[in-house]
Amino acid sequence: MxxxxxxxxxxxxxxxxxxxxxxxxxxxxxxxxxxxxxxxxxxxxxxxxxxxxxxxxxxxxxxxxxxxxxxxxxxxxxxxxxxxxxxxxxxxxxxxxxxxxxxxxxxxxxxxxxxxxxxxxxxxxxxxxxxxxxxxxxxxxxxxxxxxxxxxxxxxxxxxxxxxxxxxxxxxxxxxxxxxxxxxxxxxxxxxxxxxxxxxxxxxxxxxxxxxxxxxxxxxxxxxxxxxxxxxxxxxxxxxxxxxxxxxxxxxxxxxxxxxxxxxxxKPFACGIVIHPTIDGCIQLRNETGVGANEVEAIELRAHPLVLELTGKREPKTGLESKFSVFHSAACALVRGDGSPTAFTDEAVNDPTLIALRRKVHVTTDPNVHEASVDIVLKLKDGRTIEKKIERAIGSHEKPLSNAQIEAKFRGQAAPVIGAELCDKLLATAWKLPSLGKASEVTAASVPTPVQLATA
Amino acid sequence: MxxxxxxxxxxxxxxxxxxxxxxxxxxxxxxxxxxxxxxxxxxxxxxxxxxxxxxxxxxxxxxxxxxxxxxxxxxxxxxxxxxxxxxxxxxxxxxxxxxxxxxxxxxxxxxxxxxxxxxxxxxxxxxxxxxxxxxxxxxxxxxxxxxxxxxxxxxxxxxxxxxxxxxxxxxxxxxxxxxxxxxxxxxxxxxxxxxxxxxxxxxxxxxxxxxxxxxxxxxxxxxxxxxxxxxxxxxxxxxxxxxxxxxxxxxxxxxxxxxxxxxxxxKPFACGIVIHPTIDGCIQLRNETGVGANEVEAIELRAHPLVLELTGKREPKTGLESKFSVFHSAACALVRGDGSPTAFTDEAVNDPTLIALRRKVHVTTDPNVHEASVDIVLKLKDGRTIEKKIERAIGSHEKPLSNAQIEAKFRGQAAPVIGAELCDKLLATAWKLPSLGKASEVTAASVPTPVQLATA
Incomplete structure (x- = not known):
């Protein structure tokens, strides 16, 4: 130009x-x-x-x-x-x-x-x-x-x-x-x-x-x-x-x-967007197979090089670091079915089961795989091999979260912080944003009183 | 490395x-x-x-x-x-x-x-x-x-x-x-x-x-x-x-x-450092020749390309813009002998004498001239040509301002703002920085009272 x-x-x-x-x-x-x-x-x-x-x-x-x-x-x-x-x-x-x-x-x-x-x-x-x-x-x-x-x-x-x-x-x-x-x-x-x-x-x-x-x-x-x-x-x-x-x-x-x-x-998952296809796929594999961590021989991923570049931490030490570990994320999704904030805590990252399993996660990078896709091969000790191809993860533009899923995500985050009751009130206020006389009604509704916290 | x-x-x-x-x-x-x-x-x-x-x-x-x-x-x-x-x-x-x-x-x-x-x-x-x-x-x-x-x-x-x-x-x-x-x-x-x-x-x-x-x-x-x-x-x-x-x-x-x-x-002059050799030279030419603006045919400068790149404004409209004009700076230095803040005011930049003279300033760039040097050729209408070569300007590392010159610069700036009396007191306090019990003695000394302003 x-x-x-x-x-x-x-x-x-x-x-x-x-x-x-x-x-x-x-x-x-x-x-x-x-x-x-x-x-x-x-x-x-x-x-x-x-x-x-x-x-x-x-x-x-x-x-x-x-x-x-x-x-x-x-x-x-x-x-x-x-x-x-x-x-x-x-x-x-x-x-x-x-x-x-x-x-x-x-x-x-x-x-x-x-x-x-x-x-x-x-x-x-x-x-x-x-x-x-x-x-x-x-x-x-x-x-x-x-x-x-x-x-x-x-x-x-x-x-x-x-x-x-x-x-x-x-x-x-x-x-x-x-x-x-x-x-x-x-x-x-x-x-x-x-x-x-x-x-x-x-x-x-x-x-x-x-x-x-x-x-x-x-x-x-x-x-x-x-x-x-x-x-x-x-x-x-x-x-x-x-x-x-x-x-x-x-x-x-x-x-x-x-x-x-x-x-x-x-995001449906509380981590870098490039791991989302892996988490989506591993949760699906968990739901479909019900395998336990000790049955797994290996989890093989074929992904775009950006996945390792951004989230290649093999041995994360803290919850924060685990958000940048495709290895931890895959293990936690397969064992716990979790990609929410509770999957990326200091507790989760130091769980011996997850530590052992994340070391069985192997990533092959391939620039021909789309950044928003992943191919997963789950190998079990009994010799079975299960493949899962994720073209686009949940939460992507092609598979957007519904309003109900956004609400569920909202509650999963907000209720532990401000209590379930206030969380519902806040959510209702937020959806009404276009008709609020003052935008500050939202911030007021986000603040717990001591009573609300005690009953949360 | x-x-x-x-x-x-x-x-x-x-x-x-x-x-x-x-x-x-x-x-x-x-x-x-x-x-x-x-x-x-x-x-x-x-x-x-x-x-x-x-x-x-x-x-x-x-x-x-x-x-x-x-x-x-x-x-x-x-x-x-x-x-x-x-x-x-x-x-x-x-x-x-x-x-x-x-x-x-x-x-x-x-x-x-x-x-x-x-x-x-x-x-x-x-x-x-x-x-x-x-x-x-x-x-x-x-x-x-x-x-x-x-x-x-x-x-x-x-x-x-x-x-x-x-x-x-x-x-x-x-x-x-x-x-x-x-x-x-x-x-x-x-x-x-x-x-x-x-x-x-x-x-x-x-x-x-x-x-x-x-x-x-x-x-x-x-x-x-x-x-x-x-x-x-x-x-x-x-x-x-x-x-x-x-x-x-x-x-x-x-x-x-x-x-x-x-x-x-x-800086001895209140503008971009690359113009300083020009101002220094033009002030020297003024002091040595005593020429008036109407005697000048042309002021020719040979300088590093950076000079025009940084300060090439030919027709500055405001005091601020004039700091980025080697043309205005040369003219003002030759006519008024001034490179201080008063040389870069709206008044100065709109002075018809300076406007006419700055249009007679011509710059030739030459990467072989050092950034801190300038060659000046002053051509007068009577046919005389006077050359001035500035290797390093006053205020450069090679020709540093003395403490007395720093004090003069300080007074030239500060006295008009806070009055001469407070200015002297502030200057004395500032030089004593290493022995001040509290650094804030300096800031306190910089603030005029209404009385001091009235008598300034």
Whole structure:
């Protein structure tokens, strides 16, 4: 594509112009599903040690409390709330995925938008509008540089997410086009986050910081703090500096007509998306054969090289590390039928049965196998061999979770944290997002009282 | 160099170990000069519109006030104070320069360290120690990736500065080695900032945000928020993702023996460093010839291509833009003998005499001319031709500013903002940094009372 000089401005014009009436009903519905899934993840992760430590470090720096930490109830300023909710929504690696780019869209965008909406008393409908626009911006910018940008080592959820958060919050603050351009420029210059951080607490920091920095970009622009007019496309702007691929048609082509936000998917399993076909297949094999761990001779997987690259930890030591181990995941799925957060705990990773079985998992990589597929051969000690071919896993765009499955996932995460009763109330409130007078009804409904916790 | 896996840890060990007794006296003295120069710049920029707008946007998000905005007196939390002082110290493009990398070292490091020192009641000596270590870390990391990293479009003051701020604040918080490693990892994943932002308010945001994010990295690590152990050197860490050059010997070689912090230089002119030889030469020509603007036929410059690349604005419209115009700078130096902040105002850039003269400035680029040199040919209407060859400009490492010149620069910036009397008091306090019981004596001395302002 020839050099363009109007990408940032054209995108800003669309962001400012895209009222909810211009968003198709089906995209709005997917937006609500995105919101509900994100909220369940944020509640599910709310009591994680990672969140505790971030609060320990940063609460002292919060401004006047205007917004609520989901599932906990601490009140912080909107920017710190965006950070903390972004961390908690990602810490279980259970959030949503834009499969074309492996962006987890809601973490940066919904975390920023809800915290800001609560601060300013904004309606659920406006929040939904802003969130969908933010997710669209984030995924399109991701598409424009993927895969080179990701292959280089950028954690695209953070690098693209900061634009999505800026766009969403920019809408909530009703920025004009020039200020929206500046907000995108401020986002561009804060686009960062390295894949090296995977397997540490800092991975979850990425969507949180992208939410916080994107929101700050919008507030700065609102105050007239100016920036480049070509933050995305300039020779020393985001796309050229952070990628060798720059396809601006991915950003501007069909804008408002085709929707990346409608392609969002929701993980049924609490780990890296590339292991999902393996877990899906191993759970199916468990259900179909009922084999015990001591009957297994070997579990042979044929998978895309990315599977080992991203999740090749053979001997994970902690629950967190086990999310990056296809070996542990396969063993746990076959023995326990579990791919939920309870499959990735310190208990599970140190279970002698699972340790023994994961050492019987062998992975052959083959670039001809699709990233979203796997071929599994289960060899038993009695000589039987059972094959299972997973073309696409549950939760993929081809086999999306139903609303009922999203609800079940929500309850599985949220009920242990805030109690079953509050969990149901929160879920009901979340589905009603488009009609809520204030988006903050959701955050209020996420916070347990001492009585509710005692009866949980 | 072969792949190394201990760069971040070895650096962290040195940071933790490097008490003031291990810093040579001459390096300490340069550290004080760095501090004084930075402080003058921060006071000089304190009332700039860029600072006003940042405060307008972000004061609402500040936590409990523990630290002081230099030269103004607003009190904010330490992280926001670091941001604002980082912005004000850079906004006049008058701050210090590590000439090997064009890093402006003090902005990220001193802004973070002083705000945190004030919050915790830390002594001037400890602040000086932390600042020198932080500058050393920042410049060495810069050296390891320069020039490729900068050429690619990264604003190295921000990308390297965040490490320096993390190191300095990590020392003030007395992090152990493991936590210092995490702080550097958190800094690595926040390393960003694009050169595209030059000429906008967002350029000054870079050292400020690097200060704020580096300090936050140290606070997070102190609370046990973990990160990569190889944030700098991992295949998907800072150096590999943000550069094609990775020379880790620049980071670890001679650590504690040779000092990049001793190579800091201080700008005599309030603009991009590559124009300094031109301004120096034109001021000399003015003093030697006494020519008036209407006697000039042409000013011909032969300079390194970087000069036009960085400062090639032919028709700057604002004071800010004029800092990136070698044409305006040459004209203003020849007519007014001025390279101080008053040379780069909206008034100066719109002066008809200077507009006419800058159009007579012609630049020939030649890669064989050193970046720090220039050949000037002044052609007069009466047929005379006067040549001036500037090998190195005043303020360069070869021709450093004396303490008296640093003081004159300080007064030229600070007195108009806080009054001459307070300016003298502040300067005296700043030079005494190593013996101050509390570093915050400096910030207190920088704030004018209404009475002082009225008599200024």
């Amino acid at each position: 020839a050099q363009r000089t109007d990408v940032t401005r054209a995108l800003a014009e669309w962001i400012v112009d895209c009222d909810i009436a211009k968003i198709p009903e089906a995209v709005q519905q997917e937006g609500v599903r995105t919101f509900v899934n994100w909220l369940g993840c944020a509640v599910g992760g709310a009591r994680h040690e990672t969140v505790d430590r971030a609060l320990d470090a940063l609460t002292q720096f919060s401004g006047a409390p205007t917004s609520t930490v989901i599932g906990r109830g601490e009140r912080l300023d909107a920017l710190h709330t965006a950070l903390i909710n972004g961390i908690s929504s990602h810490v279980l690696d259970y959030d949503d995925t834009h499969l074309k780019t492996i962006i987890h869209p809601a973490g940066p965008v919904a975390s920023a938008a809800l915290a800001v909406a609560e601060r300013h008393g904004i309606s659920g409908r406006e929040l939904l509008n802003a969130m969908i626009v933010g997710v669209e911006v984030e995924c399109r910018i991701g598409n424009s540089v993927y895969p080179d940008h990701y292959d280089r080592g950028w954690h695209i959820t953070g690098t693209a997410g900061v634009f999505g958060a800026a766009a969403a919050v920019g809408r909530l603050l009703k920025l004009d086009v020039q200020k929206m351009v500046w907000a995108l420029g401020l986002a561009a210059t804060q686009s960062s986050n390295l894949r090296e951080m995977f397997g540490t607490m800092t991975k979850s920091f990425h969507p949180g910081r992208a939410a916080q920095n994107g929101a700050a970009s919008a507030y700065l622009a609102a105050a007239g703090y100016d920036s480049s007019n070509q933050g995305i496309e300039a020779p020393r702007g985001f796309a050229n500096v952070l990628s060798t691929k720059q396809d601006y048609n991915e950003i501007l082509g069909g804008l408002g007509e085709t929707w990346e936000a409608a392609l969002n998917s929701y | 072969a792949q190394r896996t201990d760069v971040t840890r070895a650096l962290a060990e040195w940071i933790v170990d490097c008490d003031i007794a291990k810093i040579p006296e001459a390096v300490q003295q340069e550290g004080v000069r760095t501090f004084v120069n930075w402080l003058g710049c921060a006071v000089g920029g304190a009332r700039h519109e860029t600072v006003d707008r940042a405060l307008d946007a972000l004061t609402q998000f500040s936590g409990a006030p523990t630290s002081t905005v230099i030269g103004r007196g607003e009190r904010l939390d330490a992280l926001h104070t670091a941001l604002i002082n980082g912005i004000s110290s850079h906004v006049l493009d008058y701050d210090d320069t590590h000439l090997k990398t064009i890093i402006h070292p003090a902005g990220p490091v001193a802004s973070a360290a002083l705000a945190v020192a004030e919050r915790h009641g830390i002594s001037g000596r400890e602040l000086l120690n932390a600042m020198i270590v932080g500058v050393e870390v920042e410049c060495r990391i810069g050296n390891s990736v320069y020039p490729d990293h900068y050429d690619r479009g990264w604003h190295i003051t921000g990308t390297a500065g965040v490490f320096g701020a993390a190191a300095a604040v990590g020392r003030l918080l007395k992090l152990d080695v493991q936590k210092m490693v995490w702080a550097l990892g958190l800094a690595a994943t926040q390393s960003s900032n694009l050169r595209e932002m030059f000429g906008t308010m967002t350029k000054s945001f870079h050292p400020g945000r690097a200060a704020q994010n580096g300090a936050a990295s140290a606070y997070l690590a102190a609370a046990g928020y973990d990160s990569s152990n190889q944030g700098i050197e991992a295949p998907r860490g800072f150096a590999n993702v943000l550069s094609t050059k990775q020379d880790y010997n620049e980071i670890l070689g001679g650590l504690g023996e040779t000092w990049e912090a001793a190579l800091n230089s201080y």
